Amino acid sequence: MxxxxxxxxxxxxxxxxxxxxxxxxxxxxxxxxxxxxxxxxxxxxxxxxxxxxxxxxxxxxxxxxxxxxxxxxxxxxxxxxxxxxxxxxxxxxxxxxxxxxxxxxxxxxxxSGTPADTIDGVAEHGFVLGEWEAAQRLRARLDAVEATDPGAPATVIGGGLTGIEMAAELADAGVPVRIVCGVVLAPSFGDRARRSARRRLRKLGVEILEDCHVVSVGPDTVTIVDNGVRRIVPSSTTIVAAGFGxxxxxxxxxxxxxxxxxxxxxxxxxxxxxxxxxxxxxxxxxxxxxxxxxxxxxxxxxxxxxxxxxxxxxxxxxxxxxxxxxxxxxxxxxxxxxxxxxxxxxxxxxxxxxxxxxxxxxxxxxxxxxxxxxxxxxxxxxxxxxxxxxxxxxxxxxxxx
Incomplete structure (x- = not known):
């Protein structure tokens, strides 16, 4: 006993x-x-x-x-x-x-945050939100980019509330940010709240990409598919906010x-x-x-x-x-x-x-x-x-x- x-x-x-x-x-x-x-x-x-x-x-x-x-x-x-x-x-x-x-x-x-397993290269080059240790690595990466390549763009994968807050916080601190939402921004919000979030994010300078998704992550790029068209865009820091496990x-x-x-x-x-x-x-x-x-x-x-x-x-x-x-x-x-x-x-x-x-x-x-x-x-x-x-x-x- x-x-x-x-x-x-x-x-x-x-x-x-x-x-x-x-x-x-x-x-x-x-x-x-x-x-x-x-x-x-x-x-x-x-x-x-x-x-x-x-x-x-x-x-x-x-x-x-x-x-x-x-x-x-x-x-x-x-x-x-x-x-x-x-x-x-x-x-x-x-x-x-x-x-x-x-x-x-x-x-x-x-x-804890989970990596998007369907995205090539995300485990090697992405930074997953959710835990203290991951947050420390991400902050160190952002500090290093700011020191060597200020103004380089960042990408947030995931348009839920966690991704929205991260994108907005970085944009408010002067980092150029895009957020790739999958289907829609803030799916748990109603229409009025979603429209308000879009307005505020755009005012902060966040590029909002809805109805598209990331298929691969490189050391300083992401590949996005939009209406079946692939395009590669620069991304000094790619942050994954695609869910929790x-x-x-x-x-x-x-x-x-x-x-x-x-x-x-x-x-x-x-x-x-x-x-x-x-x-x-x-x-x-x-x-x-x-x-x-x-x-x-x-x-x-x-x-x-x-x-x-x-x-x-x-x-x-x-x-x-x-x-x-x-x-x-x-x-x-x-x-x-x-x-x-x-x-x-x-x-x-x-x-x-x-x-x-x-x-x-x-x-x-x-x-x-x-x-x-x-x-x-x-x-x-x-x-x-x-x-x-x-x-x-x-x-x-x-x-x-």
Missing amino acids: SATQRNGSHVRQIIVLGGGYAGTMAANRLSAADDADVVMVNPRPRFVHRVRLHQWIAGTGTADEDFAHVLSGRVRLVVDTATHIDVAGGRVELASDAALDYDHLVYAVGS VPDLAAVSGLSTDTAGRLITDETLTSVDDPRIVGAGDAVAPSGMAFRMSCQAANQLGPHAADTVLARLTGDAPSPVRLAFVGQGASLGRRGAVVQLTHRDDRPARVVISGRAAATIKELVCRSVIWGLRLEGRRPGATPSFGPTRQVGDRQVEVNA
């Missing part, structure tokens, strides 16, 4: 795998349990505020925090990487060859996963294979249906995963997950943004906010993420839950106001 003794009582061992938004929030909430030791395993010694990575890359902001500022002092941080979960034995094996026993485990390993830890550990590798759970976020394992964040698919990968979802899934564990510690029945989306936002340089309000099921609503007002809202949202983590660390349970819900198939979905 992995439980230890404290003042004559059993102390449960809880491991949280991953120190992103969901994992940090879950660990902070779990720190309220007096009869548990909480350990968070994370490959980095600092918290990465990923929604600000585009700012750090462009040299316009910071994107990391000391864990002491966002993580409860009752949580022990282990800087290491989980390589295998021994489900039967209740043990996590680490890259350092150490191992940690657990009574309960929160699987919150997150996601998840680690294969669950799959290699023999746990049930969806086709993307996400841990399959029930609606309480409990693994369908073992009640001791609970999932949260981007790498989880409740009932096999994942929520949109986002900080917004992670900051709700993390507390709910913790509540499921806490319920099991007290012998109570955990509740189904309740998630409510309120909007999608993209910063467009330091003085502009677009905020697309959504229904709680994440469908675009009619209300769109743009310009400086939207930039102020987006900045407040980014700051509030850190404030929320700190608050949960000081006062576990402070993050609210949402309701009421209604049953739609196998999923509890928020009732729209």
